[in-house]
Amino acid sequence: MKHHLVSAADLTRDDAVLILDTAEELSRVAGRPIKKLPTLRGRTVVNLFFEDSTRTRISFEAAAKRLSADVINFSAKGSSVSKGESLKDTALTLQAMGADAVVIRHHDSGAPHRLATSGWIGGHVVNAGDGTHEHPTQALLDAFALRRRLADGALGADLAGRRVTIVGDILHSRVARSNVRLLTTLGAEVTVVAPPTLVPVGVESWPCAVSYDLDAVLPDSDAVMMLRVQRERMNAAYFPTEREYARRYGLDGERMARMPEHAVVMHPGPMNRGMEITAEVADSPRCTVVEQVSAGVDVRMAVLYLLLGGAGPGDEEPKGATPRGAEATRGNRA
Amino acid sequence: MSDTQRTLIRGARLLGGPATDVLVDGETVAEVGTGLTGEGATVVEAEGRVLLPGLVDLHTHLREPGREDSETVLTGTRAAASGGFTAVHAMANTFPVADTAGVVEQVWRLGRASGYCDVQPVGAVTVGLGGRQLAELGAMHESAAGVVVFSDDGKCVDDAVIMRRALEYVKAFDGVIAQHAQEPRLTEGAQMNEGVVSAELGLTGWPAVAEESIIARDVLLAAHVGSRVHVCHLSTAGSVELVRWAKSKGWRVTAEVTPHHLLLTDELVRSYDPVYKVNPPLRTEQDVLALREALADGTIDCVATDHAPHPHEDKDCEWGAAAMGMVGLETALSVVQHTMVDTGLLDWSQVADRMSARPATIGRLPGHGRPVAPGEPANLTLVDPDHRAPVEPGAFASRSRNSPYRGLELPGRVTDTWLRGRATLRNGALV
Incomplete structure (x- = not known):
């Protein structure tokens, strides 16, 4: 694996499978009474959040804490950032505090890339969502949840031949960009579905199919991922009304019935019930929303473990404290 | 600026053409030709260089x-x-x-x-x-x-x-x-x-x-x-x-x-x-x-x-x-x-x-963009087209350094510039 995780494009198929396998091993810890490993003891992980986020931040926080890392939450609101401090000075501050990894969420596309390549910090950079660019750990957790549902979470397995349909605001979605890259890397066939206004100009270079017709794609989907559609997009004339959007691109029970029986419904959350997804679908057993949340902690543990655990204090941990599988996957990295 | 200032640019490729001498007298171009002597003039040897307005x-x-x-x-x-x-x-x-x-x-x-x-x-x-x-x-x-x-x-x-x-x-x-x-x-x-x-x-x-x-x-x-x-x-x-x-x-x-x-x-x-x-x-x-x-x-x-x-x-x-x-x-x-x-x-x-x-x-700028010919204002630029070097923004005369070409090797170097006969740049150095 590379030194940073900024884009899903940073991951080869083997990197991605290794992360999923490691997450699978680490998830067993979550089933224990004491959900904690000493792997990252003495390491410092900073959650640097320039944009409001509850789910992703607490997911990373839980992941780092379960690996015994020291966690510092740095939220842009109420910090020196709101007083005009630059990303550079913030980064230099974190570097001086000895951050081993910086998990960054930023409203500007490319800010994590900039942090990783500018020389401002020496630690690992993990992109927790940047603007409308990427959100690679979301794609990893989606792949993890998908592999569990469609391939029983088999170690070493990828998603070859699985057909995944991503529906919604593709233009503004970092989840879509990361998923198109990662799922394709894992062998899946991806189709994005949206009104033409919400598909980026230049999408033809993406490794996926594009459709404007949800009903035509549903019967051939092993998974349908519904993206959150912000209501304010309506004001910028991306679509006429919420009702029309829901009618043409929302997933309701009737549409879900046209999916193959084994097919699942995914959503990165938070859901707009009644907009892109109806309550009937959201609450059905085919919907993986809650599994995705728990997968998020497992996958982020795996990412932090693989980025930070390979050398240093992680190697000195007492025998037996690491799950056997994780030990084995660490050996596989050589 | 002195009215008596004379400069002889010797052997420059005028507009990329054959070697030509250009004599500048005061603010204007006095003579263009070959074998010019230019008594008392500052001589700039410009062989191989291109002379432009x-x-x-x-x-x-x-x-x-x-x-x-x-x-x-x-x-x-x-x-x-x-x-x-x-x-x-x-x-x-x-x-x-x-x-x-x-x-x-x-x-x-x-x-x-x-x-x-x-x-x-x-x-x-x-x-x-x-x-x-x-x-x-x-x-x-x-x-x-x-x-x-x-x-x-x-x-x-x-x-x-x-x-x-x-x-x-x-x-x-x-x-x-x-x-x-x-x-x-x-x-x-x-x-x-x-x-x-x-x-x-x-x-x-x-x-x-x-x-x-x-x-x-x-x-x-x-x-x-x-x-x-x-x-x-x-x-x-x-x-x-x-x-x-x-x-x-x-x-x-x-x-x-x-x-x-x-x-x-x-x-x-x-x-x-x-x-x-x-x-x-x-x-x-x-x-x-x-x-x-x-x-x-x-x-x-x-x-x-x-x-x-x-x-x-x-x-x-x-x-x-x-x-x-x-x-x-x-x-x-x-x-x-x-x-x-x-x-x-x-x-x-x-x-x-x-x-x-x-x-x-x-821009309707009189006195600029004129031919290099006798009687014309001596606004001139001398270029060494054979020079190649990486761009070094730190050496810019500009106060700012935001050049997209940092480190990129580019051809050509302006060696001399004259504004109405007075050198503003001489052999790569501002005057």
């Missing part, structure tokens, strides 16, 4: 008044002299905006005081670049600065009625409106060229049509009212087609291209390095090739730098927070040699046309 830039941001942290008239004109320029047009988007006779006169006087190159202020079209009310164009024209070129550069005059009125109004004194063609609604929050790369990078797209639709409208307006319109920093293949069409109709349309749009593409934005953030944005390879072809065939009249200095902190940040613009005065000729001369698209006499004669004509 002093370069003229239609589009320079000198930042003074208001942003002296990035450039001043003095540092900007020193950069201009280093780059071989003898005249620059100072854009109006200063603080305060150059929208009154007082501000343009101030800039003009600062230019005179600097002595490194002539500074011709550009006046704002509208008050405060606001796009709503015409600035006192006549007063700026009648001022000591004698403004002929008006532009809200940085902002587009997007209101069709205001643009029409401005075009009509400046006819009274042979003025020209230089339009920054950018439809504002189509470029809200825009960060880079809209296309394959923006789709991947998740940066808000800046569509070519936002530029082209304004150019289409403006050439039609100019035709309708019989006025001169000049298109600033044209950047797309589609814009080239529109200008070509307008010229074929005989309409009074001129256009400029920047050196960076002749060389760089939006692929560079993949680095998210804001040194590549510029307005208009870097476009695609196809656009670059169309721009080169259009400059070669004369559809695009001239090269203009859009020299846009910014302090380090405005570029040493994330893409979205960064300022738009690149410095260009000190690399313009090298980039033009690299993209146009070394590729066989232009010869040196055509470079003189595109970088000196035509911009001087558009």
Whole structure:
């Protein structure tokens, strides 16, 4: 694996499978009474959040804490950032505090890339969502949840031949960009579905199919991922009304019935019930929303473990404290 | 400056032609020929070097008044002299905006005081670049600065009625409106060229049509009212087609291209390095090739730098927070040699046309862009075309360092510049 995780494009198929396998091993810890490993003891992980986020931040926080890392939450609101401090000075501050990894969420596309390549910090950079660019750990957790549902979470397995349909605001979605890259890397066939206004100009270079017709794609989907559609997009004339959007691109029970029986419904959350997804679908057993949340902690543990655990204090941990599988996957990295 | 100052430039390739001697006496060219002796003259051995008329830039941001942290008239004109320029047009988007006779006169006087190159202020079209009310164009024209070129550069005059009125109004004194063609609604929050790369990078797209639709409208307006319109920093293949069409109709349309749009593409934005953030944005390879072809065939009249200095902190940040613009005065000729001369698209006499004669004509600048001939003003630039070196922004005379060419090896080096017979640059060093 590379030194940073900024884009899903940073991951080869083997990197991605290794992360999923490691997450699978680490998830067993979550089933224990004491959900904690000493792997990252003495390491410092900073959650640097320039944009409001509850789910992703607490997911990373839980992941780092379960690996015994020291966690510092740095939220842009109420910090020196709101007083005009630059990303550079913030980064230099974190570097001086000895951050081993910086998990960054930023409203500007490319800010994590900039942090990783500018020389401002020496630690690992993990992109927790940047603007409308990427959100690679979301794609990893989606792949993890998908592999569990469609391939029983088999170690070493990828998603070859699985057909995944991503529906919604593709233009503004970092989840879509990361998923198109990662799922394709894992062998899946991806189709994005949206009104033409919400598909980026230049999408033809993406490794996926594009459709404007949800009903035509549903019967051939092993998974349908519904993206959150912000209501304010309506004001910028991306679509006429919420009702029309829901009618043409929302997933309701009737549409879900046209999916193959084994097919699942995914959503990165938070859901707009009644907009892109109806309550009937959201609450059905085919919907993986809650599994995705728990997968998020497992996958982020795996990412932090693989980025930070390979050398240093992680190697000195007492025998037996690491799950056997994780030990084995660490050996596989050589 | 002494009236008796004489310089003999010996053996220079005049406009890229055979070795020629040029004798400068005082402010003018005295003799052009071979075997000139020039009693008592300072001799510049120029064998192998190319002698051009002093370069003229239609589009320079000198930042003074208001942003002296990035450039001043003095540092900007020193950069201009280093780059071989003898005249620059100072854009109006200063603080305060150059929208009154007082501000343009101030800039003009600062230019005179600097002595490194002539500074011709550009006046704002509208008050405060606001796009709503015409600035006192006549007063700026009648001022000591004698403004002929008006532009809200940085902002587009997007209101069709205001643009029409401005075009009509400046006819009274042979003025020209230089339009920054950018439809504002189509470029809200825009960060880079809209296309394959923006789709991947998740940066808000800046569509070519936002530029082209304004150019289409403006050439039609100019035709309708019989006025001169000049298109600033044209950047797309589609814009080239529109200008070509307008010229074929005989309409009074001129256009400029920047050196960076002749060389760089939006692929560079993949680095998210804001040194590549510029307005208009870097476009695609196809656009670059169309721009080169259009400059070669004369559809695009001239090269203009859009020299846009910014302090380090405005570029040493994330893409979205960064300022738009690149410095260009000190690399313009090298980039033009690299993209146009070394590729066989232009010869040196055509470079003189595109970088000196035509911009001087558009800006109605007497004394610049003239032939190198006896009796003409001695505004001259001497270039060593065989020199190759990596660009080192730290060595720039400009106060700012935001060059996209850092480390890139480019051909050509301006060794000497004369402004009305006085050396402003001698053997690579400012005088």
